[in-house]
Amino acid sequence: MEILNRSLIHRRIAVMKVVTLLMILGLVLAYGWVQLGLRREMQRLAFSQAVKTRTTPAPRGIIFDRNGNKIVDNRRALHLVIQNEDLPTDNLQIDALAQALFMEPEQLRRRVQASRQAAGNRMLVLLDNLDDAALARAEVLRARFPFLSIEVAPRRVYLGQDLAGHALGYVGEVTPEELAKYPDRYQLGEIIGRSGFESSRNDRLRGVDGQRRILVDHLGREVAVFGLNEAKPGRSVYLTLDAGLQEILKGAFGSDNGAGIVLDLRDGGILAMFSSPSYDPNIFLNRLSQEQVEQYWGNPDRPMLDRVTQGRYPPGSTFKLLVALAALEKGIITPESTFTCYGHKVFYNRDFRCDNTHGTVNLIQAIAHSCDIYFYELGMRLDIDDIHAAAEKYGITMPTGVDLPHEATSRVPSREWKKRVKKEKWYAGETISVAIGQGANSLTPISLARFYAMLATGGKFLTPHLLYGIRPEDNSPMELFTPPAPRESGLDPKIRAVLDEALYEVVHSGTAKESAIPGLTILGKTGTSQVTSFVDKSHYAKLGKKLRDNALFAGYAPRDNPQIAFCVVVENGGFGAASAAPIVKKLCQYWFIDRLKKPLPPPSAKIPDEFKQDQGAEPGEEP
Amino acid sequence: MRERLRALDTTLLWPMVILVLMGTLTVYSAGRGTSQATLWAKQTVWNVMGFAVMAFLAGTNPRRAFRSGFALYVLGILSLVLVLAAGHRIGGAQRWIILAGLTFQPSELMKWLTLLFVAHRLGTRQPQDLTAWDLVGVSGLVFFPMLLVLKQPDLGMAVSFLPILLLVPILKGLRAKWVAVGLVVVGLGGVFAWQKVLKPYQKQRVMTFLDPGADLKGKGYQINQSRIAIGAGGLTGQGFTSGSQTQLNFLPVKTTDFVFSVWAEERGFLGVLMALGLFGLVLSRILDTAVAARSASETYFCVGAAGIIALHLLVNVGMVIGVLPNKGIVLPFFSAGGSSTLSYFLGLGVVMGIRHRAQVK
Numbered sequence: 001m002e003i004l005n006r007s008l009i010h011r012r013i014a015v016m017k018v019v020t021l022l023m024i025l026g027l028v029l030a031y032g033w034v035q036l037g038l039r040r041e042m043q044r045l046a047f048s049q050a051v052k053t054r055t056t057p058a059p060r061g062i063i064f065d066r067n068g069n070k071i072v073d074n075r076r077a078l079h080l081v082i083q084n085e086d087l088p089t090d091n092l093q094i095d096a097l098a099q100a101l102f103m104e105p106e107q108l109r110r111r112v113q114a115s116r117q118a119a120g121n122r123m124l125v126l127l128d129n130l131d132d133a134a135l136a137r138a139e140v141l142r143a144r145f146p147f148l149s150i151e152v153a154p155r156r157v158y159l160g161q162d163l164a165g166h167a168l169g170y171v172g173e174v175t176p177e178e179l180a181k182y183p184d185r186y187q188l189g190e191i192i193g194r195s196g197f198e199s200s201r202n203d204r205l206r207g208v209d210g211q212r213r214i215l216v217d218h219l220g221r222e223v224a225v226f227g228l229n230e231a232k233p234g235r236s237v238y239l240t241l242d243a244g245l246q247e248i249l250k251g252a253f254g255s256d257n258g259a260g261i262v263l264d265l266r267d268g269g270i271l272a273m274f275s276s277p278s279y280d281p282n283i284f285l286n287r288l289s290q291e292q293v294e295q296y297w298g299n300p301d302r303p304m305l306d307r308v309t310q311g312r313y314p315p316g317s318t319f320k321l322l323v324a325l326a327a328l329e330k331g332i333i334t335p336e337s338t339f340t341c342y343g344h345k346v347f348y349n350r351d352f353r354c355d356n357t358h359g360t361v362n363l364i365q366a367i368a369h370s371c372d373i374y375f376y377e378l379g380m381r382l383d384i385d386d387i388h389a390a391a392e393k394y395g396i397t398m399p400t401g402v403d404l405p406h407e408a409t410s411r412v413p414s415r416e417w418k419k420r421v422k423k424e425k426w427y428a429g430e431t432i433s434v435a436i437g438q439g440a441n442s443l444t445p446i447s448l449a450r451f452y453a454m455l456a457t458g459g460k461f462l463t464p465h466l467l468y469g470i471r472p473e474d475n476s477p478m479e480l481f482t483p484p485a486p487r488e489s490g491l492d493p494k495i496r497a498v499l500d501e502a503l504y505e506v507v508h509s510g511t512a513k514e515s516a517i518p519g520l521t522i523l524g525k526t527g528t529s530q531v532t533s534f535v536d537k538s539h540y541a542k543l544g545k546k547l548r549d550n551a552l553f554a555g556y557a558p559r560d561n562p563q564i565a566f567c568v569v570v571e572n573g574g575f576g577a578a579s580a581a582p583i584v585k586k587l588c589q590y591w592f593i594d595r596l597k598k599p600l601p602p603p604s605a606k607i608p609d610e611f612k613q614d615q616g617a618e619p620g621e622e623p
Numbered sequence: 624m625r626e627r628l629r630a631l632d633t634t635l636l637w638p639m640v641i642l643v644l645m646g647t648l649t650v651y652s653a654g655r656g657t658s659q660a661t662l663w664a665k666q667t668v669w670n671v672m673g674f675a676v677m678a679f680l681a682g683t684n685p686r687r688a689f690r691s692g693f694a695l696y697v698l699g700i701l702s703l704v705l706v707l708a709a710g711h712r713i714g715g716a717q718r719w720i721i722l723a724g725l726t727f728q729p730s731e732l733m734k735w736l737t738l739l740f741v742a743h744r745l746g747t748r749q750p751q752d753l754t755a756w757d758l759v760g761v762s763g764l765v766f767f768p769m770l771l772v773l774k775q776p777d778l779g780m781a782v783s784f785l786p787i788l789l790l791v792p793i794l795k796g797l798r799a800k801w802v803a804v805g806l807v808v809v810g811l812g813g814v815f816a817w818q819k820v821l822k823p824y825q826k827q828r829v830m831t832f833l834d835p836g837a838d839l840k841g842k843g844y845q846i847n848q849s850r851i852a853i854g855a856g857g858l859t860g861q862g863f864t865s866g867s868q869t870q871l872n873f874l875p876v877k878t879t880d881f882v883f884s885v886w887a888e889e890r891g892f893l894g895v896l897m898a899l900g901l902f903g904l905v906l907s908r909i910l911d912t913a914v915a916a917r918s919a920s921e922t923y924f925c926v927g928a929a930g931i932i933a934l935h936l937l938v939n940v941g942m943v944i945g946v947l948p949n950k951g952i953v954l955p956f957f958s959a960g961g962s963s964t965l966s967y968f969l970g971l972g973v974v975m976g977i978r979h980r981a982q983v984k
Binding site: 008009010012013014016017020021023024027028030031032034035036038039041042043045046047049050215216217218219223 | 750789793794796848851854856857858867868873887892896899913914926929930933936937941946
């Protein structure tokens with residue numbers, strides 16, 4: 001190679017070397033700019049995507065019965081969620097996710113939007129309570145939508161299933177409407193009591209959410225925790241319910257509709273309350289299918305109605321005690337006053353019938369054998385407003401103040417009521433029907449039970465309640481809940497003794513004598529009332545059932561030093577003595593005898609598989 | 624053996640060895656707690672093998688390599704054809720053949736074989752005797768394997784054949800006329816490529832490069848995460864195995880394409896200066912060797928080698944910080960990978976052989 005060429009090429013190589021070194025210098029400058037100039041910004045970005053604040057939902061308080069048997073527990077469940085800081089902004093992505101989850105795109109967009117605007121760090125729960133199959137599908141979804149994550153959160157478990165559905169109620173996520181109404185009370189995504197005790201005592205049962213600062217990887221998986229502010233669980237509470245008695249009450253109803261309640265005469269605690277048909281609150285923790293919504297809310301049997309506090313029934317003959325009370329107080333009759341029953345009698349040009357021909361009866365016999373003629377006579381001598389005043393005085397028309405939501409108020413008609421509601425004047429003939437508990441009378445089982453409790457206690461108005469005590473956080477004794485001090489009704493002890501005697505005779509020798517238990521005195525009054533009110537009559541016709549009367553039984557036991565009061569209504573049950581009184585017999589048999597020898601086992605911890613099923617079918621099976 | 628080891632050029636060797644060690648440590652740190660936890664050990668095996676190949680070539684007269692240039696070139700072309708015909712597919716690209724249980728990427732080696740043959744061809748003639756047609760012929764020798772690589776498809780690898788064409792301006796000088804023609808060809812080629820050759824994912828890369836912020840969760844994600852990693856490194860770095868971007872997997876493909884981001888995050892700007900400085904030493908030593916070389920072919924080989932390594936350095940290090948498009952090109956000595964490791968050691972082995980021959984004279 002020629003020298004000239006060599007040196008020329010060497011010069012070009014030297015240029016190349018300079019260019020190469022300049023290129024490296026350029027890279028140095030670029031790195032210097034990013035690593036020194038943008039350091040703070042980049043470190044902030046690195047920190048913010050790796051360090052997250054997550055809310056740990058606080059478990060709600062556990063619920064025990066009065067004997068310390070667990071009836072509502074919490075369980076760790078896995079949920080598919082979007083963490084607050086990961087909420088997607090791209091509508092197309094939200095729509096794709098909605099499609100993958102078989103949700104309405106519009107609805108999901110709204111939920112995402114609401115979550116973004118909400119205060120606090122609550123996550124948006126998309127699918128809850130994942131079982132193994134759902135978990136596998138959720139993992140697949142997470143690969144497609146990296147902003148999804150899987151969180152552990154407590155979930156309610158109702159151990160007795162439908163044992164005390166209406167009393168306990170159920171929980172659910174707070175709705176946008178509630179949030180808008182009480183912005184300070186709830187957080188978005190919070191689980192609150194939706195019904196029953198869960199709702200009325202939500203403030204005690206709810207806990208305080210915890211916060212934790214965690215390190216996450218690129219998939220949002222938690223790698224490490226630093227900084228933990230533990231969730232404070234809600235207070236665990238004891239209910240006045242006795243799980244065994246509740247089980248007996250539930251079992252006694254079988255397939256019949258109706259309601260039953262047992263009150264503790266010491267303080268008004270509800271020992272058992274059951275509304276039939278009941279529901280399993282576990283079902284309402286999941287998203288419901290249209291079918292289920294129809295089954296529970298569209299059902300003519302109205303399973304969602306708590307018949308104990310919201311069902312209103314004509315009280316039938318159980319009302320006669322109030323009429324007797326009004327008549328005795330007004331001095332219209334004495335206990336010895338007699339009327340003669342020929343099986344029927346004409347009042348105000350209408351023929352009124354009695355079930356039987358009782359002959360000449362005094363008050364006690366009339367109550368014991370449920371003679372209607374006797375009470376028609378009282379109805380003729382009493383003004384409707386006298387009956388209404390007595391009902392007011394003895395607390396029937398007053399809400400009982402039970403710690404359950406939406407208690408209905410019992411109605412005993414009056415002139416004022418008819419004028420106000422029906423825009424008509426009262427006809428004296430109507431008072432005849434009211435006197436035997438028919439007509440416009442409409443009572444809740446709980447108010448009737450409270451009336452009999454008032455008779456049993458010699459005039460005390462107890463406040464029925466479910467909250468028995470709060471479980472302390474340490475090992476100290478339970479903090480007992482103190483119900484309001486009972487108000488006195490001013491019941492004359494002499495009158496009370498007469499009514500007590502009459503109620504004793506009902507079971508001893510009268511209409512309910514089949515339900516007597518040897519060695520135990522049960523006092524009560526049977527009732528039979530025409531079906532009116534909330535259940536659609538045509539429903540029975542469709543079912544092919546004969547439309548029968550509602551059967552009632554209300555009273556207390558035992559006679560000396562009464563301990564419990566009760567009221568049982570069996571819809572379509574026929575005579576009170578035939579279907580309602582036997583239920584009370586079973587209750588008393590358990591409460592006074594069997595319970596002391598061999599109490600029923602507490603509700604099993606078995607969790608039904610049923611509420612796992614509606615997570616949606618496999619994607620392939622979807623239409 | 625001792626003779627061959629003595630032939631190693633220590634001025635080139637030391638910066639290279641340090642870079643290789645830095646790379647292996649980075650691969651270790653990046654692979655921790657992932658499925659690539661033992662990749663650093665595998666990489667060490669490749670490095671040792673590469674070192675043996677390099678030592679062998681350093682003690683070998685490069686003329687022997689040049690003489691078999693044509694045969695090696697033909698073999699290389701055949702292997703690329705074999706890849707297209709019966710290669711192993713990973714993720715939509717057919718770039719590999721499996722040989723004795725090892726996955727091998729012939730295109731890595733083909734760069735160096737092409738350089739060897741082209742340097743040999745050009746070196747046997749006087750520069751002033753080369754006609755325009757000769758240059759077109761030489762360009763054809765480069766473009767043919769490039770097209771085969773593009774077909775795999777592997778745009779990044781195809782681009783790394785281009786530095787071989789640097790030999791043309793080195794030989795003929797850079798004239799305004801040629802630059803103008805070159806620009807027109809590149810411009811037309813670019814338009815053609817955009818419309819006919821580039822796959823949608825490649826176009827996406829270019830778009831992402833032009834505006835990485837537009838789609839942070841999608842295609843711009845990798846570059847954005849890489850920039851965050853590098854920036855978070857600051858002056859002194861987050862510390863070995865302590866970079867949050869790396870260890871929490873925010874950084875993608877962190878043992879190969881984005882390995883330098885790991886280094887930058889955990890070792891900071893000082894570590895970057897050190898790495899780039901060592902690369903500078905390696906490149907300038909190769910170019911010094913080009914000047915010291917005893918034959919024209921040897922000079923050309925060294926120039927091409929420096930060009931290939933410089934291009935990889937520029938594109939990879941520039942890509943991970945977001946100043947160049949995301950090309951999918953590895954960083955020599957840092958990125959994990961058997962074929963590429965072997966091929967760089969091989970290329971530098973030839974350079975060392977050239978140095979050794981120039982010195983023993």
